[in-house]
Amino acid sequence: DAGVTQSPTHLIKTRGQQVTLRCSPKSGHDTVSWYQQALGQGPQFIFQYYEEEERQRGNFPDRFSGHQFPNYSSELNVNALLLGDSALYLCASSWEENTEAFFGQGTRLTVV
Amino acid sequence: SQQGEEDPQALSIQEGENATMNCSYKTSINNLQWYRQNSGRGLVHLILIRSNEREKHSGRLRVTLDTSKKSSSLLITASRAADTASYFCATDDQAGTALIFGKGTTLSVSS
Numbered sequence: 001d002a003g004v005t006q007s008p009t010h011l012i013k014t015r016g017q018q019v020t021l022r023c024s025p026k027s028g029h030d031t032v033s034w035y036q037q038a039l040g041q042g043p044q045f046i047f048q049y050y051e052e053e054e055r056q057r058g059n060f061p062d063r064f065s066g067h068q069f070p071n072y073s074s075e076l077n078v079n080a081l082l083l084g085d086s087a088l089y090l091c092a093s094s095w096e097e098n099t100e101a102f103f104g105q106g107t108r109l110t111v112v
Numbered sequence: 113s114q115q116g117e118e119d120p121q122a123l124s125i126q127e128g129e130n131a132t133m134n135c136s137y138k139t140s141i142n143n144l145q146w147y148r149q150n151s152g153r154g155l156v157h158l159i160l161i162r163s164n165e166r167e168k169h170s171g172r173l174r175v176t177l178d179t180s181k182k183s184s185s186l187l188i189t190a191s192r193a194a195d196t197a198s199y200f201c202a203t204d205d206q207a208g209t210a211l212i213f214g215k216g217t218t219l220s221v222s223s
Contacts, residue, residue: 004154033210042200042213043155056209088152092211100145101202101211105154 002027004104006091012110013081021076021107025093031055032074033101034066035090043090049074081111118201118217125221131188133217135201136181142204144177145211146186149198158186158199191221 005024013019025032031050035043045058049068068074072093078085088108092101119134135144143162147155161168161177161184168175174187188195198218202211 006154035211035213039152040215042202042215043211045205045210045212048209056207058210090154092155100157100160102157103147103155106152108152 004029004091004093004102006089006104006107008107009105010108010110012112014112015081015083017081018077018079019081019109021078021089021091021109022073023076023091023093023104024073025091026102029093029095029102030072031094031096032068032072033092033094034074034076035092035103036060037088037090037106039087046076078109083111085109086111118199118214120217121215122218123220125191125219127191127193127221127223129191129221131191131195131219131221133186133199133219135184135186135214137184137201137203138182139206140179142208144175144184145202146173146175146184147200147202147213149200149216151197155200188219191219193221193223195219196221 007022033048034046037043046060047057048055052068063079065077088106090106091104094101117136145160146158149155159170159175161175172189177184198216200213200216202213
């Protein structure tokens with residue numbers, strides 16, 4: 001079992017650009033959540049996808065959008081990048097509510 | 113909004129000693145989870161304790177939950193240098209969907 005996999009591991013983008021991050025959930029998991037972790041902080045919930053729909057969203061602007069595919073993998077898209085979007089983006093998967101969430105290694109995004 | 117608050121923010125101990133980290137939260141929960149993070153990488157799930165449980169063990173880890181005080185503690189016994197990491201508690205939000213994390217406790221174990 002490969003666990004949760006994320007790609008790419010590192011990314012450097014310029015302000016104003018758009019970025020797409022990818023996540024494959026742990027085998028058997030159907031729910032994918034995305035988190036943003038700034039340096040020295042705990043992860044902050046962005047949104048969660050279940051059955052290809054956004055089930056819940058955190059306090060993030062519409063520049064952050066996502067998608068879940070029939071195979072449960074997911075993408076996080078961020079438009080009009082700002083310097084403040086520089087962070088570690090973490091994907092977590094689970095198979096139903098109130099169970100363990102397993103995280104990937106994250107994508108380190110740097111906006112210059 | 114921040115739910116969990118870990119205490120202390122930083123902890124330095126010697127190998128072989130025990131490490132205790134505490135977590136306080138504000139609203140009622142269904143469960144509480146503890147995670148470890150090494151050097152800004154992904155989070156490793158350590159243990160989940162449900163609101164109707166008071167104590168749970170996993171190897172050298174012992175987690176307690178006191179819902180009346182809205183607090184939890186993580187005890188790592190006989191610490192090793194490899195335990196050096198940041199530790200986070202996470203509670204579910206009121207919808208039971210999102211995890212809400214504190215800022216974490218940074219543990220440093222020296223040999």
